[in-house]
Amino acid sequence: MFKFSTCNFRPNPIFLQPRASLDVQMEEIVTGHCTKVARNLHMERLRNHYLFPEISARELEHIKKYPNEKVIRLGIGNTTEPIPEVITLAMSDFTRALSTPEGYRGYGAEQGNMELRKAIVKTFYGDLPVKDTEVFVSDGSQCDISRLQAYIDSSVIIGQAGGFEDETGKYQNIVYMKCGPQNHFFPDLSNTLRTDVIFFCSPNNPTGHAASREQLEQLVEFAKENGSIIVYDSAYAAYITDESPQSIYEIPGAIEVAIEISSFSKIAGFTGVRLGWTVVPDELLFSNGFPVIHDFNRIVCSCFNGASNVAQAGGLACLSPEGAKAMLSVVDYYKENANILAESFASLGLNVYGGVNAPYLWVHCPGLRSWDVFNEILEKTHIITVPGSGFGPGGEEFIRVTTFGHRETILEASTRLKSLVLV
Amino acid sequence: MFKFSTCNFRPNPIFLQPRASLDVQMEEIVTGHCTKVARNLHMERLRNHYLFPEISARELEHIKKYPNEKVIRLGIGNTTEPIPEVITLAMSDFTRALSTPEGYRGYGAEQGNMELRKAIVKTFYGDLPVKDTEVFVSDGSQCDISRLQAYIDSSVIIGQAGGFEDETGKYQNIVYMKCGPQNHFFPDLSNTLRTDVIFFCSPNNPTGHAASREQLEQLVEFAKENGSIIVYDSAYAAYITDESPQSIYEIPGAIEVAIEISSFSKIAGFTGVRLGWTVVPDELLFSNGFPVIHDFNRIVCSCFNGASNVAQAGGLACLSPEGAKAMLSVVDYYKENANILAESFASLGLNVYGGVNAPYLWVHCPGLRSWDVFNEILEKTHIITVPGSGFGPGGEEFIRVTTFGHRETILEASTRLKSLVLV
Numbered sequence: 001m002f003k004f005s006t007c008n009f010r011p012n013p014i015f016l017q018p019r020a021s022l023d024v025q026m027e028e029i030v031t032g033h034c035t036k037v038a039r040n041l042h043m044e045r046l047r048n049h050y051l052f053p054e055i056s057a058r059e060l061e062h063i064k065k066y067p068n069e070k071v072i073r074l075g076i077g078n079t080t081e082p083i084p085e086v087i088t089l090a091m092s093d094f095t096r097a098l099s100t101p102e103g104y105r106g107y108g109a110e111q112g113n114m115e116l117r118k119a120i121v122k123t124f125y126g127d128l129p130v131k132d133t134e135v136f137v138s139d140g141s142q143c144d145i146s147r148l149q150a151y152i153d154s155s156v157i158i159g160q161a162g163g164f165e166d167e168t169g170k171y172q173n174i175v176y177m178k179c180g181p182q183n184h185f186f187p188d189l190s191n192t193l194r195t196d197v198i199f200f201c202s203p204n205n206p207t208g209h210a211a212s213r214e215q216l217e218q219l220v221e222f223a224k225e226n227g228s229i230i231v232y233d234s235a236y237a238a239y240i241t242d243e244s245p246q247s248i249y250e251i252p253g254a255i256e257v258a259i260e261i262s263s264f265s266k267i268a269g270f271t272g273v274r275l276g277w278t279v280v281p282d283e284l285l286f287s288n289g290f291p292v293i294h295d296f297n298r299i300v301c302s303c304f305n306g307a308s309n310v311a312q313a314g315g316l317a318c319l320s321p322e323g324a325k326a327m328l329s330v331v332d333y334y335k336e337n338a339n340i341l342a343e344s345f346a347s348l349g350l351n352v353y354g355g356v357n358a359p360y361l362w363v364h365c366p367g368l369r370s371w372d373v374f375n376e377i378l379e380k381t382h383i384i385t386v387p388g389s390g391f392g393p394g395g396e397e398f399i400r401v402t403t404f405g406h407r408e409t410i411l412e413a414s415t416r417l418k419s420l421v422l423v
Numbered sequence: 424m425f426k427f428s429t430c431n432f433r434p435n436p437i438f439l440q441p442r443a444s445l446d447v448q449m450e451e452i453v454t455g456h457c458t459k460v461a462r463n464l465h466m467e468r469l470r471n472h473y474l475f476p477e478i479s480a481r482e483l484e485h486i487k488k489y490p491n492e493k494v495i496r497l498g499i500g501n502t503t504e505p506i507p508e509v510i511t512l513a514m515s516d517f518t519r520a521l522s523t524p525e526g527y528r529g530y531g532a533e534q535g536n537m538e539l540r541k542a543i544v545k546t547f548y549g550d551l552p553v554k555d556t557e558v559f560v561s562d563g564s565q566c567d568i569s570r571l572q573a574y575i576d577s578s579v580i581i582g583q584a585g586g587f588e589d590e591t592g593k594y595q596n597i598v599y600m601k602c603g604p605q606n607h608f609f610p611d612l613s614n615t616l617r618t619d620v621i622f623f624c625s626p627n628n629p630t631g632h633a634a635s636r637e638q639l640e641q642l643v644e645f646a647k648e649n650g651s652i653i654v655y656d657s658a659y660a661a662y663i664t665d666e667s668p669q670s671i672y673e674i675p676g677a678i679e680v681a682i683e684i685s686s687f688s689k690i691a692g693f694t695g696v697r698l699g700w701t702v703v704p705d706e707l708l709f710s711n712g713f714p715v716i717h718d719f720n721r722i723v724c725s726c727f728n729g730a731s732n733v734a735q736a737g738g739l740a741c742l743s744p745e746g747a748k749a750m751l752s753v754v755d756y757y758k759e760n761a762n763i764l765a766e767s768f769a770s771l772g773l774n775v776y777g778g779v780n781a782p783y784l785w786v787h788c789p790g791l792r793s794w795d796v797f798n799e800i801l802e803k804t805h806i807i808t809v810p811g812s813g814f815g816p817g818g819e820e821f822i823r824v825t826t827f828g829h830r831e832t833i834l835e836a837s838t839r840l841k842s843l844v845l846v
Contacts, residue, residue, distance in 0.1 A: 082524055287459050295462065304566055
């Protein structure tokens, strides 16, 4: 499911949609008033929300068992380092100006402040054929991904994903591509079924792999041949160290088949500030010739009133020369964390993927089950990771390790890991 | 359509959903690559997005014709007055602290900061039976309304609204309640068809009418009898001057049938900062007994990563004693604007509704068409209003006038209006 997953590009998440034929399993006995409004029973089919709650539950249990040990959390990928002052000063100045007649701003454009859209094009797309009018500023990539139905959950909620099969751990209507070391983290496209939408995340979460130029050329070609739309998630592009493309639009022809979604969260530490963007090229058309950008614009205007203007002021500061330099120094800090942790896992004789182009390590523990490895690491080192199987059936035998963290925490984790013996 | 509209409570906005049987009207000739992904042809059926673009087009035309006249915009309801310093200082302090190890914050809870949720309950719900865990902090009410499918457009996009009938100006599957002076802006519920969802906005946009306690009691009773869910938009509640309820939960039994959506936009001038909230009571259940709040929570967690933490810090400051006092002084400023403008329109012999409990006037021009009145006011006074018919078929003969504006602008508008003779 991870790395390369495809799903039908269909309606957005639902709140309610009756499907009376499905079974309902009540989670608890509740009291209240039964309306006559039917529940959307597709909600029953959601699975992966058990992952992080399950991890939290095991952490709590662990803390009870070892009340004096300090747990180190390398699970959820949450940024930890302060935002550089050049960026927060700009946000602070903007908010203070909101108290003046000259500086006050009410509604902005739903698509975002044009100055910011221009700066995004200049910084991230340079000479590539991306126009400022094709950039839609968002409150983070998750929201736009959901508007585009590109994640599994959105498809499940609307009923497009089909039933969940316990035996395979897969939804019926989603095409899963197993990507791992055996295929250089890229699927064999000659064996891949056609879908309307191809969701592709590079550098990838959880594997940390960045697709090569050649792989992306194949992908664009595949989408073109099949008449598919690629939804390309490049939220970790700033972490790329080698010559892998940082944008899908570096591939000729991609503007005709790809939407790109990105975010300030992991570059600028904006996970809580909330800011991202989506590029929908003019050249991308539905089968009837209608431009996708027109409908996306309409969805944005109907369902979203624009990102917070304070966050947008911060984003603009991020893209100033000083801001960009400061941002990248934080990225470098996390990359050094990645080096430290990768070296620690490698010292155990394990194959470590990712980390070079992404803030995640994808650690292979051949022959072991992900949850067992998770449990053993927690038991022996008091470190929280994420079992790879939580990301999909192809993640078995792996664990994901985030490299966001204060340096002293990462060094302490490294020390603990080096004394670990996995059985 | 305004004041009281009901629609089926169904799936959220769609990006794409093939419906090959509808006609496609191309808006322009475009060049690009046709994928094989079918467009969601329900998008074709959207109507009301022509309103504000049409107003802008007429404004541009007018400026060309009268390049030396100063146009006054009383059209779109956008806040104009600076945010009180006690609020922006808190936001500024929060952003500056993001540059420190102690003050840095990454991902917050998707449902919002618990301190803010508690403050919302304390400030807006006092002794009412609303719990902090039932409050979901949002990035403004529009987004949650769209997640709940309560606005016309969301229903159209998903295909629930049915076809648009040009003769009536209505969508087939939506029940429209004509509300006006003749029925005290409240529908005859004994003649109203049952729907899954009743969307009710009070104080109302565009009519400016706040429903009385008795009217809301009828509404709750009606919803209970029919097993419907009320989606209650109370974004303008802070403008209520008389004894009308400020929350639907002031009505006994409402927690069993109603969701309430509200916003800091028009209270605190947060139209650009983006902050709102939604209350989903534990007691509200689907027909199968499943709590609506569980699914709403899941939708929020899947499709939204929480409001900007800077905006939330601002919201918390709004609810401090000094913040609340400062906010209400801005509300009072706009209410004084409303008095000035209401008096001006009344001096023309027109019946003016709204303004007392809302920042909008709803001006009746019997026998005249809305667009004609709009044109005449623009031509003679260079003031932009909104033709009431743009809000739905029941708005004919009315214009909506926003009372957001700098005092000197409002006074100038008043002077110009008083010399107006409508023909």
